[in-house]
Structures are given as structure tokens and as C-alpha cells.
Amino acid sequence: MSNKIRRSMPLFPMGTVMKLTELSARQIRYYEEHQLIRPERTEGNRRLFSLYDIDRLLEVKDLLDEGINMAGVKKILLQEENKEVHSNVKEAAGKDKKDFTNEEVRKLLRKELINAGRFHRDDLPPGERYRYFH
DNA sequence: CTTCTGACA
DNA sequence: TGTCAGGA
Numbered sequence: 145m146s147n148k149i150r151r152s153m154p155l156f157p158m159g160t161v162m163k164l165t166e167l168s169a170r171q172i173r174y175y176e177e178h179q180l181i182r183p184e185r186t187e188g189n190r191r192l193f194s195l196y197d198i199d200r201l202l203e204v205k206d207l208l209d210e211g212i213n214m215a216g217v218k219k220i221l222l223q224e225e226n227k228e229v230h231s232n233v234k235e236a237a238g239k240d241k242k243d244f245t246n247e248e249v250r251k252l253l254r255k256e257l258i259n260a261g262r263f264h265r266d267d268l269p270p271g272e273r274y275r276y277f278h
Numbered sequence: 279c280t281t282c283t284g285a286c287a
Numbered sequence: 288t289g290t291c292a293g294g295a
């Protein structure tokens with residue numbers, strides 16, 4: 145269990161994380177706003193990221209590159225929501241839950257969300273949210 | 279010098 | 288998302 149402690153230990157400042165992830169400070173802060181990471185803060189309000197945070201950011205980056213939008217990324221990475229979506233995907237495939245490995249679920253989920261992200265623009269105002277649907 | 283928040287010619 | 292301001 146000490147590995148868990150290390151991975152969640154607040155270690156590096158913004159500058160280091162920017163280089164390690166190839167992400168801009170703007171993007172990193174934006175993902176934090178969306179609860180994708182929860183870095184600690186120093187007494188001076190400076191962010192301190194853990195190895196776990198680095199992993200998360202890298203995953204977010206990959207998912208986004210695959211064409212998935214923030215809404216999709218959040219569904220995949222946010223703990224609780226994750227369980228539900230996984231169940232839905234398993235059911236949608238008409239297969240018993242325990243017949244799927246985590247890898248298979250990841251694959252199905254990604255495919256599903258790539259399409260969802262292509263038509264459902266959560267970042268657009270309510271009225272235009274589906275303008276790319278037709 | 280580095281990072282933070284808020285804002286948008 | 289970039290970038291600038293103004294402060295810590």
C-alpha cells in the first residue's frame with residue numbers, strides 16, 4: 145500500500161508538469177476545474193502535483209487526441225460515473241458483465257464516446273448543442 | 279523568476 | 288486555448 149502513498153504524494157510544481165505532459169498551464173488548470181485532477185496546494189497557493197496527477201493528465205491528453213470531448217473524458221475518468229457507464233456498455237453489447245475484461249470495456253467505451261463526441265457538443269450553448277447532428 | 283486568478287482587444 | 292494584467 146506504500147505505492148499508493150507515493151503516487152499520491154504532492155511533489156512537482158506547474159513548470160515541471162508542463163514539461164512532463166507537454167500540456168500548457170492553461171490546459172492543466174482547465175482540467176483541474178473539471179475535477180480530472182486534484183493537486184494539493186502549498187501555503188502560498190502553488191499547486192503540487194503527484195505522480196497520480198501526472199498519469200491522469202497523460203490519460204486526458206490521449207483521450208482528447210482520440211477525438212473525445214471533455215464530457216466524454218470526464219465519464220471515462222471520474223470514478224463513480226465510470227462504473228455506471230461501464231455497466232451500460234456491457235449491457236448494450238448484450239453480454240454478461242463478467243464476460244468482459246477491463247480492456248474490452250475500455251475499447252467499447254472509447255468507440256462509443258468517439259461517436260458521441262462527434263455529434264454531441266457539450267461545449268456549445270443548449271440551442272446549438274446538436275447542430276452537427278443532422 | 280515562477281505561479282495564480284480572472285478576463286477577453 | 289492563448290495571452291495579458293496585477294498580485295503573491
